[in-house]
Every structure is written in C-alpha cells, then in structure tokens.
Amino acid sequence: MEELVVSIFFCSVLMACIGLLAYSERCSSCGSLMYHFYNNKKANLAIGEAYHACKRCGAKEVKGTVDCSGYVVWSNGNEGDFSKDGEYYRKRHHGRDGGGSAGDGGGYAGDGGGSAGDGGF
Ligand SMILES: [Zn+2]
Numbered sequence: 001m002e003e004l005v006v007s008i009f010f011c012s013v014l015m016a017c018i019g020l021l022a023y024s025e026r027c028s029s030c031g032s033l034m035y036h037f038y039n040n041k042k043a044n045l046a047i048g049e050a051y052h053a054c055k056r057c058g059a060k061e062v063k064g065t066v067d068c069s070g071y072v073v074w075s076n077g078n079e080g081d082f083s084k085d086g087e088y089y090r091k092r093h094h095g096r097d098g099g100g101s102a103g104d105g106g107g108y109a110g111d112g113g114g115s116a117g118d119g120g121f
Helices: 002-024
Strands: 039-044 049-054 060-066 071-074 079-082 089-092
Touching: 039 060, 039 079, 039 089
Parallel strands: none
Antiparallel strands: 039 049, 049 060, 060 071, 071 079, 079 089
16 A cells, blocks of 8 residues: 555656646747647758747747757757758767767768658658
C-alpha cells in the first residue's frame, strides 16, 4: 500500500513539473499549453531570427538566432540547422570536437543532400 502512495506522489510531482513547464512556456498569444511541446520551428535567415511558431494560432516568438547558412542557436543553448528557406529544421547534436562529421566541408546540411528535402523522412 505504501508503494502505491509513493508512486502516486511521484506521479503528481512529475505532472506538476510538466504542467509548470508547459504553463511557463505557453503561447503568449492564444495561451495554448501545448506550445512548449508542439511548436513549429521557423527561421528568417535574412534577418537572422529563429522562431517557435504556435501550431494552434500561428503566433511566432523569437527564440534564437540563425546565421545565413541556416545554423541556429536557440536561447536554451540547443543548436540546429535550417534549410535555406527556413522551413525545415533539424536538431544538431553536440560532440563534434574531433570528428569532421558536421564540419564545413561535409555534406551534412548542404545543398546537395536530399536528407532535408521534400520527402525527408
Ligand atoms: Zn498560440
């Protein structure tokens, strides 16, 4: 019986944490709590701004900076790459110290790669 109480306690703590996180990052426009978990990532490479766009109302919020090659650094420290038109986003993983896998010369997010293209996945 005690185990049940403990697990219920942890469950509610977890739920509270998630709720708080969602609440603190809710959409400033429509108040959607799902905004934190489900948002579209967009970028405007011309002005160097990266956005989270609300899936419900479409409101955009600047959440990071992007350079002209599509490389984005979010305000929370995450990195990623946008396609040239700012439509497609994918997260960049850390750990590029030694390897050349994400380096300049690689075709990782380059023009020629089909991986970030239309039928991507
Ligand atoms: Zn919204």
